[in-house]
Structure formats: structure tokens, C-alpha cells
Amino acid sequence: MKLNELMENFIQEYLDKNKIDFDDWSINQSTQKGFGDYSSNVALKLTKLLKKSPLEIAEEIANHSNNNKKVFDLSASKPGFVNFHITNKYYIKVLGQILTEKKLFGKHKKLNQKANVEFVSCNPTGPLTVGHGRQAILGDMISNILTWKGYDVTREYYYNDAGKQMRVLAESCYAKYASQVGVEYKEPKNGYVGEYLDEIAALIIEKHGKELTVDNALFRTFTEKEIFKDIAKSLKRVGIKFDVFSKEGAFYKNGSIDSVLSILKEKNLSYEKDGAVWFKTSDMGKEEDKVLVKSSGEPTYRLPDIAYHADKVDRGFDLIVDVFGADHIDTYPDVILGLKCLGKRTDHIKVVIHQFVTIKKGGEIVKMSTRKANFITLDELNDELSSDVIRYFFIMRGANSHLDFDLDLAKDESEKNPVYYLQYANARISNLLARYEKEITENPKIDLSRLIEKDEISLIKLLSEFPQKMEDISESLEPRKLATYLEEVAAGYHKFYGNRKVINHDDLDTSFARKKLCEAAQIVLKNGLSILGISAPSKM
């Protein structure tokens, strides 16, 4: 049984025995030293009900019969906490478990459930920016976390290959083409102007000659293909691959957009006004109705989004995660509403919203716009920093906080990036283990209970928390928490390493036990780093 269950049972037994019906209590890690490893507020919460002083209740609970003396001792402390002191014996047992389970330690067994994670999903109108990078890495790590949790994960990229944006892109590309072949053509209003389009135009000339006219479909298809190639390349450089690409166009072709419209109309949830089709969102608690089909006859993004999500639901995933930028905060509820109106299941959809990245360059905040081409690309970042550093950089802040990305500082600080701290801990262990094998050839008996020093036990304690940590993270979908945890593990290891000599010819039994602890620390570090998609080199 898990540790937290054992502790919960202990308190529950007390409540049952005294016929107290009460469940508003919890057990938390103790923040203060000297009060055990975990503590419960149950006594404090019970004061009103029992009309006794909290300390008195706490003492009563702490003193009631404990069937788990091998796992924990108890104490009560002011103002009324029940403290659990976990025994070394228990930790030693977990250490043995880590060493046996190795790569599987903390990993959930197969759930036989499918999860879909949609992320990046930006239209192929230009290279990926640093802003997209945050989402790419966040989504990738969330996918890893869900895989670790036991899901079969599909990574999906959805984009619009059919709308106005792509038309403007095609025309912008033609404008570049025209200027290169010496034909007069006015650039479209709000067109794209980035240099990448010059290159694509040149490529079109090279492959298809100079005689093309503006209505040639190549300017759309070729450009889309080229830009997409580029996007895929940028993603690959930070270790990201997608399983499925869904195109908006497909939902026009297979009729699902029409069918969404007709269902909504049938249910009297849409109406026509000013030549447009409106979604009666105001009937469902929204402030105003939203447009589904513009008066031009073109749907807004909302409609295909609903059709696309309906398709995802129909594909039978047990969990659907959408990773969106902050601009979707107002819009995704419409999509969910749409699904509900179609009678689709929505309770298994999780939306992770991340705030935007603001870029500083030369001390100035850069307003990013793909259209105006004053963006910083993920590739530029990649040219300067390693994939490991980039991955870590993006999740060092919570997704829900703005990320001020100072490009100069990132380069400057890449040497100080905490990712090296983690990697160094791992490299240190590798080196030590190799050295151990070389120097000590005897095979002493395994006696892990020789680990009794404070720094040893607290390291094991940290390691033992890994499975629960992953459990929490797979709920909250916050990779940052894993990074923070791994930093603690690395710190715990470095501390242990500084205090204790592992290789000691005069005490082989202790040496061996310590070596085992090093192995366990490495197991947890490597497992964690693999989830973050960060390498664990054995030498640095």
C-alpha cells in the first residue's frame, strides 16, 4: 500500500473507532523541521465538533493503536498537529524498490486508454517563432507525461489550409515572385513580408519558371509545403515529432462542417442575420452571439474548430488535451459549447492555456507579428542554444505566467541554466560508478540499512516521492513541477556527495550501500529527464 494511504487509514481508523463522521482534513508534508515528515490538521479541524482543545485531540489520535510501527511513529505538537515520522526502515525498503524497478520506477502501468494532445497548431504562414516554441515544448512534455501515466498518446497538429490567411499568403508570395521576375504587382494589404517568402519565390522561379500568373495554385500549395517543411525541421531540432496532422480543409470536403451547421439549425441554436449565420451563444450564458458563417459565405474559425473537435471526440480518445495560447481564452468555450450542442461528450477535454512570450532584444520589447516579419524564430534560438537549454528555459516559468524572454540574457545565462545542474549530477554519478567498478572488485553483501546518515535518508526520501510527484503532475499537466523536483533531487545528491565518501576500501559494506544509493538517484534523474526530453550525458 502507498504511504499516503497508510497514513490516511490510520486517521480514518481513529475516526471510525470513535464514530466521528468527518472528512474535512488532510495530510501534508511538514514544512518545519523537527515535526516529522508529514502532518495532519485533523485535530485542528475537529475542535469545534468535539469541543475539546486541538492539542488534546491530536494527542489522542497520536496515541491510538498504530499497526504500522514499521512505517511511521507519531507525535502531537502545538497548536494541534498530528505528526508522522517515517522510519528509516520504510525508506530503505523504497530504495530497494527503485533499484529493482529501474526505468519503470514511478511509471504507471498501461492504462489501455488513448489520449490526444493538440499543440502548436499554427498555420503555415511563416517560420515558428519563439512564442510557438513555448507551446511546442509545453505540449511535447505534456505528451510525455501522459505516456508515462500509461496513455497511448497521439500528438496532433491542426492547421488551416483553406482560409483567408492562406490566400493572403499565396498572394504575398506572388508579389515577391512578381518583383523578382520584373512584373509589376502591388503587395496585398496586410500581406506577409518576411524574407522567407523571397526565398520561396526564388525557389518557385527555379522549379517552375517565370511565366506563372497570380491565380496559379502553386503559390498556395508550394508555399504551404515549403513553410511546413521548415516548421517540421525547426520542431525536430528541439526533439518534437507529431503523429497526426489534421487539416481544416478536410472538414469542408467530408461535409462535417455542413452537418454541424444543419444540426445547430435544426436545434434552433443558430439563425441568420445581416447575411451571416450566428450561433446563439447568448442562450447558453454568453454575453453575445457569435458568428459561424460570415456574410461572405466563409465560415469563421469557430465552425471548423467545432467540426474538428467533434471529430476528435468521435475518434474515441479517453482524454483530449488542447494546448492553447492566451488568445484562445475567450474562444475555446464556444467550441466546447458547440460540442455540447451536438450532443458530444466534453468532460474528458482538458485545456491548457499558456500566457504569451514577450521578447526582449537589446533591452527593447519586440512586438511579434508573423505578418510584419519582426519576429524571432525558434531556429535563431536553436542556432545559439542547445535543445536541452531551450527546453528547460521554456518550462522554468509556469505556463500561466508571462514569459519575458530576453534573448541576450538567454545566451548570456545559458551557462548558468539550471539544466546543467541536473545534468552534472547525473554525470557525476556515472563517473563515480565507473570508478567504483574499477577500484572495488569485491562483492560484499547487500545491506542498504547501512545508510543512516541524515543526508542519505533525506535523499532517499526525495527519491521515494517521485511516483506521487508524477501522479500529481499527470493531473495538473505542469512540467515545471517536475523540473523543480529534479532540481531538488540533484541538490540532495550533490549534498550527499559532498558529505560522504562512497568509495572506501576500509568499509566495503557501507561503500556498496552508498553505491546503490547513487544508482537509485541516477534512476530517478534519468527517468525525470527523459520525460522532459532532456539528455542525460554521462560526461560533461
Next chain:
RNA sequence: GCCCCGGUAGCUCAGCUGGAUAGAGCAACGGAUUUCUAAUCCGUAGGUCACAGGUUCAAAUCCUGUCCGGGGUACCA
């Protein structure tokens, strides 16, 4: 206008489903090194948790209001 996020050490940020004496990294200062890889460790200093009310045995954490900063807000996606 409406919506979202943030305001915690000099700087960058953790902590926020309420719990005990508010943490880490960087920067500053002092120490440890014939190294099991110092990309490390130990210590010192640094705080009115934006402000004001409220709820509670208990508030950085929850509620209300105010101020400041960032972002979003189309018949663009």
C-alpha cells in the same frame, strides 16, 4: 468597456485545493579544494508576501475593493 495573467529578497521566480519560524537560483560577502568531476558544497546578509478591508483557531494562499504592470478582446486564426 469586458476578459485573462501577474505584483513575494537587489534581479529572475517557486510556494497559492488555508496550517507551524515565507523558499530557491543569480548577484554580494565569507569559507571548504593534494577532488570519488568545484559545472559542487557550507555559511552571512537580504522580506510590511502591492495596498485596504473581510472570513477563520490559523491568510502570501480564500472573498471584496483599490492601485500598478503585461496580454487578450474582429463577420482574423
